[in-house]
Amino acid sequence: MVYTEFVSAEALVRSIKSTVNKLTISNEERPVGIQIYGRDVVSMVEAAKIVEEAHPDLIDLNFGCPVKKVAGKGAGAGMLRNVPLMLDITREVVRAVKTPVTVKTRLGWDQNNLIIGDLAEKLQDCGIQALTIHGRTRSQMYTGEADWTLIGAVKSNPRIRIPIIGNGDITSPEQAQTVFERYGVDAIMIGRGTFGRRGYSKRFGIGSTAAPLTPLWILIGK
Numbered sequence: 001m002v003y004t005e006f007v008s009a010e011a012l013v014r015s016i017k018s019t020v021n022k023l024t025i026s027n028e029e030r031p032v033g034i035q036i037y038g039r040d041v042v043s044m045v046e047a048a049k050i051v052e053e054a055h056p057d058l059i060d061l062n063f064g065c066p067v068k069k070v071a072g073k074g075a076g077a078g079m080l081r082n083v084p085l086m087l088d089i090t091r092e093v094v095r096a097v098k099t100p101v102t103v104k105t106r107l108g109w110d111q112n113n114l115i116i117g118d119l120a121e122k123l124q125d126c127g128i129q130a131l132t133i134h135g136r137t138r139s140q141m142y143t144g145e146a147d148w149t150l151i152g153a154v155k156s157n158p159r160i161r162i163p164i165i166g167n168g169d170i171t172s173p174e175q176a177q178t179v180f181e182r183y184g185v186d187a188i189m190i191g192r193g194t195f196g197r198r199g200y201s202k203r204f205g206i207g208s209t210a211a212p213l214t215p216l217w218i219l220i221g222k
């Protein structure tokens with residue numbers, strides 16, 4: 001499965017043409033998720049309704065982007081510092097659309113705020129259908145190594161019923177196999193490992209050829 005790069009909710013609501021164009025899906029790309037980001041309940045709900053008209057297989061909410069112009073303004077991973085708002089947005093988007101809603105986030109804002117255990121339960125209670133966890137904090141940006149132990153802890157929490165998708169530093173089928181076995185995740189998401197590799201899905205043994213557009217991520221079920 002492939003996902004689009006994140007799409008700004010504000011830009012969608014304002015019908016910015018270059019942003020609206022990002023919603024175009026070709027059937028060869030399916031199943032496909034469209035990801036949106038923003039920091040306002042009303043515009044995230046409106047954007048989700050607009051996205052739904054493009055008929056993606058799921059709508060993903062980005063609460064993980066660490067870059068300053070996104071997280072610094074409270075969107076993306078910035079939402080890790082305002083969990084009540086993150087939950088409001090998630091709850092209201094789930095309520096507003098029929099398409100399955102999923103969330104992608106990080107372990108927490110920084111090493112002193114590793115909130116993912118509790119957060120995963122709260123997000124599940126908002127009605128999301130799956131949760132992707134990138135095993136880094138916002139402060140780490142893309143440095144250091146992804147910590148899969150916390151992802152595994154969420155997966156083994158008996159209260160968690162939704163699929164947990166692990167993400168971070170997977171670049172080979174062998175590594176994928178290892179994290180499936182060691183951490184029990186339901187799927188993995190691959191980001192940087194896909195860049196410039198159009199045959200990647202074949203290498204990982206996914207049934208279809210690579211999507212016509214270079215995918216940002218591919219999810220692999222067990």
Ligand SMILES: Cc1cc2nc3c(=O)[nH]c(=O)nc-3n(C[C@H](O)[C@H](O)[C@H](O)COP(=O)(O)O)c2cc1C
Nearest residue numbers: 005006062104134167168169170189190191192193
């Ligand atoms: C250039 C670049 C663009 C990215 N864009 C997005 C994005 O739009 N949405 C998102 O959720 N993650 C985005 N990511 C993060 C990746 O999806 C992934 O979470 C992160 O790179 C860790 O996984 P990896 O080690 O497999 O790359 C981006 C990463 C990079 C390097």
